[in-house]
Amino acid sequence: MxxxxxxxxxxxPGDFVGTALADYTESRVPSDVQIADYTLLRCTxxxxxxxxxxxxxxxxxxxxxxxxxxxYPGERWEWGEVARQVSEHVRRxxxxxxxxxxxxxxxxxxxxxxEYGAQATAIERSEDAAAKLRAQGIECLTPQQAASALTHRTxxxxxxxxxxxxxxxxxxxxxxxxxxxxxxxxxxxxVPYSPMFYESQWFDPLNHPPHHMTRWNQHAxxxxxxxxxxxxxxxxxxxxxxxxxxxxxxxIVYQGPRWYLHRRRALLVPLQHPLRYLRELFVQARRDRxxxxxASDVVLAEIRR
Numbered sequence: 177m178x179x180x181x182x183x184x185x186x187x188x189p190g191d192f193v194g195t196a197l198a199d200y201t202e203s204r205v206p207s208d209v210q211i212a213d214y215t216l217l218r219c220t221x222x223x224x225x226x227x228x229x230x231x232x233x234x235x236x237x238x239x240x241x242x243x244x245x246x247x248y249p250g251e252r253w254e255w256g257e258v259a260r261q262v263s264e265h266v267r268r269x270x271x272x273x274x275x276x277x278x279x280x281x282x283x284x285x286x287x288x289x290x291e292y293g294a295q296a297t298a299i300e301r302s303e304d305a306a307a308k309l310r311a312q313g314i315e316c317l318t319p320q321q322a323a324s325a326l327t328h329r330t331x332x333x334x335x336x337x338x339x340x341x342x343x344x345x346x347x348x349x350x351x352x353x354x355x356x357x358x359x360x361x362x363x364x365x366x367v368p369y370s371p372m373f374y375e376s377q378w379f380d381p382l383n384h385p386p387h388h389m390t391r392w393n394q395h396a397x398x399x400x401x402x403x404x405x406x407x408x409x410x411x412x413x414x415x416x417x418x419x420x421x422x423x424x425x426x427x428i429v430y431q432g433p434r435w436y437l438h439r440r441r442a443l444l445v446p447l448q449h450p451l452r453y454l455r456e457l458f459v460q461a462r463r464d465r466x467x468x469x470x471a472s473d474v475v476l477a478e479i480r481r
Contacts, residue, residue: 177347178399180221188214188227188384196381200433203244209237214385222399225370225391230344233386238302241387248280248305253413254366254476255284258335259291261362265332266292275299275331275356277349278339279316282309289314297331322352330358337366341388347403350479354404363479367392369412369466372473373421376459378428394466397477406481415470421463422446422456 190211198205205211215228241247265272272294276285279298282305288294289312297315299322300306309316317325334357336349343349350365357363368383370391375383383391390396394410401408416424426449427435427442435442446453464471 177224177226177396177403178219178222180219182217182219182226185216185218185225188216190214193381193384193386196379200381201241201244202434203240206236206240209240210234211237211386216384216391219396219399222396223393224396224399227385227389230389231386232342232344232389235302237386248283250283252284252337252366253474254337254364254411255287257411257476258333258364259284259287261364262288262294262333263292266294269332271295272333273297273331274333274335275326277334277336277353278342279309279314280305282312282314284335284337285309285314286312326356329356331356331361333357333362333364335364338368340365341367341390341392344389346390346400350400350404354406354479354481363406363481364476365397365479366474366476367397369393369464369471369473369475373416373460373463373471374425374428376456377425378433392475393464394471394475397475401477401479404479404481406479409478409480410466411476411478412466412469412472413474415463415472418457418460418470421460421470422453425456425460426453 190213194205194211212231216225217228218225238247262272262274272292274285274288274294275297277299279285279300282298285296285298289296298309299317299319300309301319306316334353336353340346340349353363370383370393372380372383397408397410423446426445430445431438431442466475
């Protein structure tokens with residue numbers, strides 16, 4: 177993104193990632209879901225981690241993932257944060273035009289349309305998701321249609337929630353968002369804050385390629401904003417406590433990614449593995465700090481120009 181040198185983080189053979197995905201979903205990866213061999217690199221300047229090759233998963237991957245677990249969440253913390261800003265805009269100006277990239281099933285846009293009367297437009301590549309959006313009365317464009325249909329249109333808010341990490345070229349995406357926001361619109365993006373706290377102990381296959389092409393922290397988001405001569409204002413929910421993060425990181429190791437189904441047993445993990453728990457406390461104590469607080473696992477960035 178910033179054209180600086182990069183260094184190797186780790187090799188990610190397709191077989192290794194496929195096994196991790198099967199363990200996580202408790203479902204065999206279908207034969208038609210091809211997972212390439214990837215390399216994860218980190219920029220030495222902005223610390224963005226990115227995959228090589230920069231080839232996102234094919235549609236068959238997401239169709240499988242949606243079958244084995246609900247892919248589109250019904251609620252996100254950051255939706256409430258942006259909705260408050262939209263509400264204030266409507267109070268001041270009487271109307272609001274919102275464009276969401278990667279709108280999924282349309283939960284967020286439908287909320288804005290229903291509660292605040294916002295004019296909602298979506299860009300969505302999934303045909304199934306697009307059908308759901310249009311059924312809710314939301315204007316929906318494919319990425320190809322958007323390139324021409326939005327040439328002379330601007331929006332009060334241009335948002336993308338957990339979309340940036342999926343694209344092969346995040347720089348082109350933020351340039352497009354900047355153009356659609358015009359001189360007065362506001363740009364919001366949310367991404368997982370990587371590494372997430374439990375990744376100190378466990379490889380998360382859904383926060384690596386082919387699912388996520390990039391992994392973001394505060395330095396990478398600041399560099400992204402500089403590409404359009406802006407700066408990133410970061411917002412986060414409160415992180416879990418130090419002890420909770422250490423305990424949950426170990427729960428994934430000893431009880432698997434669905435440890436939360438056995439919460440009573442999870443309480444015993446620090447007692448069963450005291451030395452490893454102590455070491456994990458030191459690891460979590462060194463976690464990145466954002467806005468003078470320990471980093472949560474999700475970050476909302478407003479790109480201010």
